[in-house]
Amino acid sequence: MTASKAEITRILAEIDNGSSFLITSHESPDPDAVGSSLALANYLSGRGKDVTVYLSDPVPDNCSFLPMADQVYAEMPERDFDVCFVLDVGEFRRAGKAVTGNKRIGRLINIDHHLGCENFGVCNLIDPKASATAALIHRIIKAAGDEVDYPAALCIYTAILSDTGSFHYSNSDPEAFAIAGEMIDKGVNAWDVNENLYESEPLQRIALLALALSDLTVSPSGEYASVTVTLDMYEKTGANAQDTDRFINYPRSIRGVQVALFFRQIEEGLFKVGFRSKGKMDVSAVSASFGGGGHHNAAGCTVKGTLAEVKALVFDRLEQMR
Structure with missing residues (x-):
């Protein structure tokens, strides 16, 4: 039995033996964080378990169509849980203080696909080769001998579609396509998911994107490019951090x-820096040099300073590590 299969066996035992479950993910949740959380929630609910989903930041508008999205808690419930599933966080601290400092949430089960993810759980199902954390949720359901019902299927398909960049990224492996096909067989409408994720944009997001692109910066070598969102831009447009999803794809699409x-x-004086690589550079190493983490092709960190200082520091580090 592989390590992954052994961990899944232990997770299934925790599910069988537990009755109350908390499910959570990282701050500023993306569609994989939300989709994997809600897929697991729908599955456990279908098994008659007491399930609570808590996220420290709101469900993004483009994920509000997912089953149980309207039942996600914005505040940590004051109660005890047998087990807490922590999904897609990479580092435990990214689950937020309401989780990391909570002694009432029970036994931690860590499920993730980030390279170098911390082993903070009693079970740690970590596979950096998985296309999305939702793919690992799919493995758990299938290992239990259960079928994926429509609500869980919709959540899993949405998560994998998003985390593979609509099957454009290098993590679009055979498993990702196989799961997607299976979820379509379960009744998921690919067009409906695409429309909800990508073609129902609020006006403030487009206004914010226009300002972000106005700060488009390309390095002299042409190998690095960036866009920026500042607090002033939020104020001018009425947008927020949730509206910035996929902004990084615009500089990434530039030839060269x-x-x-x-x-x-x-x-003030603090920036989150996201990195996306086309494969030539391991951006997780660049991110780690600033105390961050991530994958070979996708990573992030926080850097202190003015915008000019942070941009200069990060661009210089890229040149040093090329």
Whole structure:
């Protein structure tokens, strides 16, 4: 039995033996965080379990169509749980203080596909080769001998579609396509998912994108390019951090660019930096040099300083590590 199969066996034992489950993911949740959480929630609910989903930040508008999205808690319930599933966080701290400092949430089960993910759970199902955390949820359901019902299928398909960049990224492996096909067989409408994820944009998001692209920066070599969102831009447009999803794809799409960057201001003097590589450079190594983490082709970190200082520091580091 492989390590992954052994972990799944242990997770299934935890599910069988537990009655109350908390499910959570990282701050600023993306469609994989939301989709994998809600897929697991729908599955456990179908097995008659007491299930609570808590996210420290709101469900993004483009994921609000997913089953149980309207039941996600914005505040941590004051109660005890037998088991807490922590999904897609990479580092435990990214689950937020309401989780990391909570002694009432029970036994931790860590499910993730980030390279270098911390082993903080009693069970740690970590596979950096998985296309999305939702693919691991699919493995758990199938290992239990259960069928994926429509609500869970919709969540799993949405998560994998998003995390593979609509099957454009290098993590679009045979398993991802096989799961997607299976979910379509379960009744998932590919067009409906695409429309909800990508073609129902709020006006403030497009206004924010226009400002972000106005700060498009390309390195002299043409190999690195970035866009930026500042606090002032949020104020001008009425948008927020949730509206910045996929902004990094615009500099990434430029011919010759090997690494795209997204500088997102969190507060005065502090920026979140996202990296996307086309494969030539391991951006997880660049991110780690700033105390961050991620995958070979997708990573992130936070850097202190003014925008000019942060951009100069990060671009210089890229040149040093090329």
